Amino acid sequence: xxxxxxxxxxxxxxxxxxxxxxxxxxxxxxxxxxxxxxxxxxxxxxxxxxxxxxxxxxxxxxxxxxxxxxxxxxxxxxxxxxxxxxxxxxxxxxxxxxxxxxxxxxxxxx
Amino acid sequence: xxxxxxxxxxxxxxxxxxxxxxxxxxxxxxxxxxxxxxxxxxxxxxxxxxxxxxxxxxxxxxxxxxxxxxxxxxxxxxxxxxxxxxxxxxxxxxxxxxxxxxxxxxxxxxxxxxx
Numbered sequence: 001x002x003x004x005x006x007x008x009x010x011x012x013x014x015x016x017x018x019x020x021x022x023x024x025x026x027x028x029x030x031x032x033x034x035x036x037x038x039x040x041x042x043x044x045x046x047x048x049x050x051x052x053x054x055x056x057x058x059x060x061x062x063x064x065x066x067x068x069x070x071x072x073x074x075x076x077x078x079x080x081x082x083x084x085x086x087x088x089x090x091x092x093x094x095x096x097x098x099x100x101x102x103x104x105x106x107x108x109x110x
Numbered sequence: 111x112x113x114x115x116x117x118x119x120x121x122x123x124x125x126x127x128x129x130x131x132x133x134x135x136x137x138x139x140x141x142x143x144x145x146x147x148x149x150x151x152x153x154x155x156x157x158x159x160x161x162x163x164x165x166x167x168x169x170x171x172x173x174x175x176x177x178x179x180x181x182x183x184x185x186x187x188x189x190x191x192x193x194x195x196x197x198x199x200x201x202x203x204x205x206x207x208x209x210x211x212x213x214x215x216x217x218x219x220x221x222x223x224x225x
Contacts, residue, residue, distance in 0.1 A: 036214075041218070042216075042218055043203070043216025043217050044153065044201070044203075044214075045216070046213045046214065046215075085152075087152060097166065098155070098214060099155060100145075100154070101152055102151065102152050103152055
């Protein structure tokens with residue numbers, strides 16, 4: 001699976017949009033971009049995934065660049081409960097295995 | 111419950127003891143995974159089952175680690191002769207099936223401390 005690069009930490013004010021970047025320059029054509037998050041003392045939680053089109057669900061939006069070498073997870077109105085470690089993962093469609101990196105620690109402040 | 115259940119939530123073992131960690135996946139989920147998470151690190155893949163078949167055990171760190179899922183439902187991760195470096199949170203996850211939409215559902219983990 002392709003490796004991903006994320007900033008180790010970010011801050012965001014409550015109510016503002018949180019934009020979390022991820023680089024995956026070696027992604028191949030059959031690999032999806034997945035985002036999970038892990039709130040302290042809990043297991044990781046699925047957020048969203050995409051192949052090449054932008055995706056939106058009730059939690060977040062995923063913007064993937066046209067060359068697919070990077071993506072951005074957007075939490076449109078961050079709350080204190082969104083404080084967590086966010087993992088960007090690239091995964092081939094024909095395998096279930098997720099390979100986690102070290103993620104981005106997002107701190108939402110009042 | 112509706113989620114992935116792991117037990118025990120906390121386990122303290124003396125070095126050299128054997129431990130067994132249990133995972134109850136979501137009913138009907140075909141795939142089951144074990145991950146190890148050291149403090150401050152992301153989860154590291156250990157092993158993967160599809161029903162009762164262990165399809166990938168490439169992440170097991172040594173032959174002291176053994177996992178089974180004999181009836182394709184509940185799984186047990188066993189660690190023999192525990193060492194201090196085995197101290198970590200062990201996460202179990204399940205998914206309905208293999209494929210593009212195979213979202214993994216994680217349990218809250220079993221925290222193992224080896225003294």
